Amino acid sequence: MLDVEQVRKDFPMLSVSMHDHPLIYLDNGATTLKPQSVIQAICEYLSSYSANAHRGDYDLSHRVDETFENVRQKVANFIHAPKKENIVFTYGASDSLNLVAYGYGLTHLQEDDEIILSFQEHASNTLPWFDVSRQKGCRIQYVTLDQDGQITLEHIKETINEHTKIIAISHISNVLGYLNPIKEICQYAHQKGIIVVVDGAQSVPHMPVDVEELDCDFLAFSAHKMCGPTGVGILYGKLNLLEETSPTRLGGGSNSRYYKDGQVTLKKVPAKFEAGTPNIEGVIGLGSAIDYLTQLSMKEIHEYELSLRRYAVDQLLQLDNVIVYNPDAQGPIAFNIKGVFSQDAASLFNTYGIAIRAGHHCAKLLDNYLETNTTCRASLYFYNTREEIDQFIEICKKGDDFLDAFFG
């Protein structure tokens, strides 16, 4: 069992206050807090073995190389990728998704091809595909959502036709929080030669993920949503697909040779994608975050979060003045306090030291479906407690006094 009280001591941010109240951080979908071990790992690199990676011929640089490449192996183990070469370091999930869209999509799609997206997708898994399909004369098709907003294999099947080449879909949506049936989708799509790109930004931090079992073709996620630092992302890809993917940035470190006539020989996967000095301290911090999560056990983290979410939702459902849009999902809780604009609600929570988000959550297409333009979003992580949820519920009850926040 996860010992939450013990775990909380690892996070310096959990002793911070906001608006004169102890911080209750329920915006983990946006970014997560960092444990001391991650902070220390970054500080150690900065203070005792700072040097560039893949460059120097001296001890320090060698240590950087080893540590850096070690993290690649840790990431591979974490998501059960066959090899560390399956792992490309990027600057965030958005960057990873852009790499797939421009490096693979732009070079493989042709006029009349179709890309399947869903209304739940984050802007980072929507806008690059819009642009690529505009450039190539492709079409975007949206998979229909069922009544609760879920994606089913049946709906995917209905949306697929002989033009479909790529399905780009989140593993867990950052707004509605449903776990999508990726494994089944991949199985079906692969029979038709369709590539499945999975946005794992909201799944990998919260549950065990096994890319071999899912059999997805690409998986994108961000370090900062899993206790790591900002500015580091991961793109997992099947090796043959990564080999077919063109780098979208060129420069030092990604080539092995080039000549004045313009001929360039690129390095192998994944180095060919990683031109320029990477975010070394970020990658090192990610390695430490993975150690931390692994030691707690992703399975236990997942179970704990599900039970905490259930606890929160059950209480919310008892409040007459609250609407919950996704009671039976896994990820963020999407809700509104009746008659209170989401931004005003977020402000009210703020005055009690509670961080939640209001807005479209970068998934503006979903408005059509929810019949509300904006929602509040509370997103949990394993360091949140039932006591915090109780306090959050108390504030929900005060919804009508939202203007007090302005004078508080």
Place this chain on the structure above:
Amino acid sequence: MRSLDNPMILREIILDHYEYPRNRGLTDDKDYIKINMNSETCIDDIDIQVKIEDGVIKDFRFDGEACAISTASTSILSELIKGKTLEEAKYIIEQYNNMIYEREYDEEILEEAIAFKNTSKQANRIKCATLGWNGLSQIIDEQKVGEPHD
């Protein structure tokens, strides 16, 4: 306590303008100058229409999707500046900004807008309390550019 300092009264003013916004609803009249204000950091998204004749603000309309603070502050603004010259309106906006950013300001002229005098204590709401005001300010500035300089 002066009524101006009574949070209950200030709260009532805001609530009233939020629940019953004045000058809300857009027109198709081509004589109006239109601007969309949607702040990049929050979700408020409002359209503003202003009719200016001979340097005087004849009408001000707005609509959109916005929180209580930006709705009420824009509603109050609409009442304050109707019939004012551009110069007068600029002065009022300047005083309002002075209040929001905790500088000396002319309290008299702001009338109900003083309900927002505590905004600086809620830094994340400054963008809401100034959204409509910045919109009008932009429209006025653009007017200037268009005027002949002779």
